[in-house]
Amino acid sequence: MLAELQNISKNYNQPGSDIHNIILNQISLQIAEKESLAIVGPSGSGKSTLLNILGTLDQPTSGKVILNGIPVNSLDEKKLATLRNQFIGFVFQLHHLLPQLTLIENILLPVLPVSDKVQQKMAIERAYTLIKRVGLTKQIHQRPLQLSVGECQRAAVVRALVNQPRLLLADEPTGSLDAKNAGQVGQLLAELNREQDLAVVVVTHSMDLAALMGKTYRLTSGKIQLILP
Numbered sequence: 001m002l003a004e005l006q007n008i009s010k011n012y013n014q015p016g017s018d019i020h021n022i023i024l025n026q027i028s029l030q031i032a033e034k035e036s037l038a039i040v041g042p043s044g045s046g047k048s049t050l051l052n053i054l055g056t057l058d059q060p061t062s063g064k065v066i067l068n069g070i071p072v073n074s075l076d077e078k079k080l081a082t083l084r085n086q087f088i089g090f091v092f093q094l095h096h097l098l099p100q101l102t103l104i105e106n107i108l109l110p111v112l113p114v115s116d117k118v119q120q121k122m123a124i125e126r127a128y129t130l131i132k133r134v135g136l137t138k139q140i141h142q143r144p145l146q147l148s149v150g151e152c153q154r155a156a157v158v159r160a161l162v163n164q165p166r167l168l169l170a171d172e173p174t175g176s177l178d179a180k181n182a183g184q185v186g187q188l189l190a191e192l193n194r195e196q197d198l199a200v201v202v203v204t205h206s207m208d209l210a211a212l213m214g215k216t217y218r219l220t221s222g223k224i225q226l227i228l229p
């Protein structure tokens with residue numbers, strides 16, 4: 001398995017009381033290599049929480065996250081950061097590109113900390129190939145404010161992939177886009193999933209985006225259920 005959640009629960013204590021809000025209740029999920037899946041569910045159902053736990057940005061109250069066969073709770077902060085940087089790419093609803101940097105500077109940010117010069121050169125080459133792939137070659141010296149939101153989101157997808165992760169996690173990647181741009185970004189994610197050695201997990205309210213993924217799960221009342229196919 002590429003990634004696995006085992007009996008993941010997440011509770012929040014209500015401030016000033018001993019009431020626990022159970023957000024995720026004993027969730028188990030397996031993600032195979034090259035798989036693509038969507039997670040849908042009502043607002044507040046815990047989709048982002050689940051994705052952040054899978055991406056090791058948040059910790060579960062109980063349960064295990066296993067990435068590439070490694071239980072992440074067995075790793076210290078430094079090893080976990082290295083695994084996260086090499087193994088996972090993130091795309092969020094708002095692209096989080098830095099306004100003062102050009103598109104190419106934003107895209108190459110994750111490549112700067114790569115200490116191996118050969119690896120770094122390969123990542124830069126991959127960045128240019130992906131930029132061409134998503135149709136942004138002409139825009140590389142423009143800053144985010146000089147680009148459309150759709151273009152910025154495509155750049156954010158490229159940035160997430162320059163270190164060649166095996167797992168792409170996207171939280172509402174089309175949430176701030178109009179229908180045309182949302183369709184383009186959705187298609188792009190589906191195509192990259194097929195072309196590259198890349199599993200994709202998207203959290204979304206859009207059934208159109210979910211339909212582009214191989215499987216769709218629904219999260220409600222702390223439980224996850226396969227609804228498609």
Ligand SMILES: Nc1ncnc2c1ncn2[C@@H]1O[C@H](COP(=O)(O)OP(=O)(O)OP(=O)(O)O)[C@@H](O)[C@H]1O
Pocket residue numbers: 012023041042043044045046047048049050
């Ligand atoms: N730090 C926190 N402290 C307390 N409660 C929290 C915290 N973070 C999230 N929650 C609660 O957990 C629940 C799930 O939040 P989450 O952001 O995962 O939902 P979501 O399904 O992604 O919603 P949306 O579709 O609106 O993005 C919400 O009820 C939220 O209020």
Ligand SMILES: [Mg+2]
Pocket residue numbers: 047048049171
């Ligand atoms: Mg969310």
